[in-house]
Amino acid sequence: MPPRRSHRADPKQLQQRLLIWYRRNKRDLPWRKTGDPYRILVSEIMLQQTQVVTVIPYYRRFIKTFPTVSSLARAPLQKVLKLWEGLGYYSRARNLHRAAQVIKERWKGKVPSTVEELSALPGIGRYTAGAVASIAFNIKTPILDGNVRRVLCRIFAIRKAPRQAVVQDRLWSLAAEILPEQNVGDFNQALMELGATVCLPRTPSCMICPLRESCRAYQTGLQDRLPIRVKRRTLPHHKMLVALIQNGRGLLIGPRPERGLLAGLWGFPEIDWKEATTSLQIEEAIKNRLGLKTNLLRPLEPVVHTFTHKRITYHPYLFNCISTQNRLPASWQWIPLDKIADYPLPNATRKIFDQIATDRLPLAAEQPAVYRKRKNVLGERQDA
Numbered sequence: 338m339p340p341r342r343s344h345r346a347d348p349k350q351l352q353q354r355l356l357i358w359y360r361r362n363k364r365d366l367p368w369r370k371t372g373d374p375y376r377i378l379v380s381e382i383m384l385q386q387t388q389v390v391t392v393i394p395y396y397r398r399f400i401k402t403f404p405t406v407s408s409l410a411r412a413p414l415q416k417v418l419k420l421w422e423g424l425g426y427y428s429r430a431r432n433l434h435r436a437a438q439v440i441k442e443r444w445k446g447k448v449p450s451t452v453e454e455l456s457a458l459p460g461i462g463r464y465t466a467g468a469v470a471s472i473a474f475n476i477k478t479p480i481l482d483g484n485v486r487r488v489l490c491r492i493f494a495i496r497k498a499p500r501q502a503v504v505q506d507r508l509w510s511l512a513a514e515i516l517p518e519q520n521v522g523d524f525n526q527a528l529m530e531l532g533a534t535v536c537l538p539r540t541p542s543c544m545i546c547p548l549r550e551s552c553r554a555y556q557t558g559l560q561d562r563l564p565i566r567v568k569r570r571t572l573p574h575h576k577m578l579v580a581l582i583q584n585g586r587g588l589l590i591g592p593r594p595e596r597g598l599l600a601g602l603w604g605f606p607e608i609d610w611k612e613a614t615t616s617l618q619i620e621e622a623i624k625n626r627l628g629l630k631t632n633l634l635r636p637l638e639p640v641v642h643t644f645t646h647k648r649i650t651y652h653p654y655l656f657n658c659i660s661t662q663n664r665l666p667a668s669w670q671w672i673p674l675d676k677i678a679d680y681p682l683p684n685a686t687r688k689i690f691d692q693i694a695t696d697r698l699p700l701a702a703e704q705p706a707v708y709r710k711r712k713n714v715l716g717e718r719q720d721a
């Protein structure tokens with residue numbers, strides 16, 4: 338039986354080995370070529386919940402468009418969201434935009450350097466504040482993201498689920514205890530890099546790991562079993578009807594609510610399937626909400642999107658607008674197909690739109706006979 342007490346790695350040895358390994362093996366990433374705190378901040382926000390390979394082109398485009406805090410602070414939010422389109426977790430873009438405005442106003446355009454000051458900015462939590470403070474300003478402060486958590490759980494053979502609050506506290510303490518006096522930014526990045534490239538979740542490459550002599554999990558054969566995995570709960574699944582309504586000028590799109598899921602992006606009208614499932618009910622819902630009389634033309638392919646807390650299957654349908662009572666909210670607009678891509682759209686909306694993006698208006702009905710007034714459009718039990 339392996340000992341139950343967590344093993345104390347020699348911090349000096351661990352620091353030295355990890356830093357040497359990092360200097361030899363670190364990936365050539367665009368945000369590692371700069372000491373500019375603003376660019377490091379942008380990269381850290383983009384990297385939250387997102388893989389490096391996905392972030393690289395977004396980071397390049399973003400920095401090219403907004404090379405300074407001031408340029409980002411001055412930009413319209415729609416432009417920021419458009420550049421963020423496809424990267425997901427759009428609250429990050431809104432918060433980054435707001436943070437740039439605070440930095441410009443309160444800090445005269447200079448990113449603050451302490452963890453406390455950084456943590457006071459919109460959307461910046463303990464991890465991001467620590468990463469920016471240590472990488473951009475070499476402040477001695479720990480970080481704990483998913484990669485570091487895994488590496489520490491293995492090095493110190495922590496046999497409790499790492500998401501527990503008490504274990505989180507312990508991991509933050511360990512991350513602080515092993516920090517060197519100098520090269521803190523490199524050391525923190527090295528820990529993340531090791532987790533991302535060597536100490537992988539399912540198949541850690543211990544044979545090439547610079548820390549295997551300090552690693553309790555490796556020495557006791559527990560590397561494949563740590564950190565303790567907690568079974569993920571099944572996400573609730575929702576269905577949503579999406580109405581692509583055309584008239585002679587274009588498709589109807591509008592801004593999503595300012596708060597909540599995908600706030601600030603644009604999209605087509607959505608109707609909860611509990612509210613309406615037959616074509617008649619959907620047309621009635623569109624009339625009540627937008628004052629438009631419509632006629633269902635045909636379905637498009639459903640699109641499934643998984644958010645952190647739920648899955649939604651979007652069932653898109655194409656409608657003709659027959660007449661309007663002029664009750665459309667001012668923000669809703671009829672946009673030609675070739676201009677819709679100029680608006681920031683969520684991923685699922687983009688996939689729906691891509692199905693007709695190269696068509697010409699008016700979009701034709703292909704199966705009008707199938708979608709009679711009382712047909713249940715989800716293909717489920719038909720109303721009497």
Ligand code: SF4
Nearest residue numbers: 536543546549552555
């Ligand atoms: S020895 Fe293996 S388990 Fe330990 S830190 Fe290295 S890769 Fe991870």
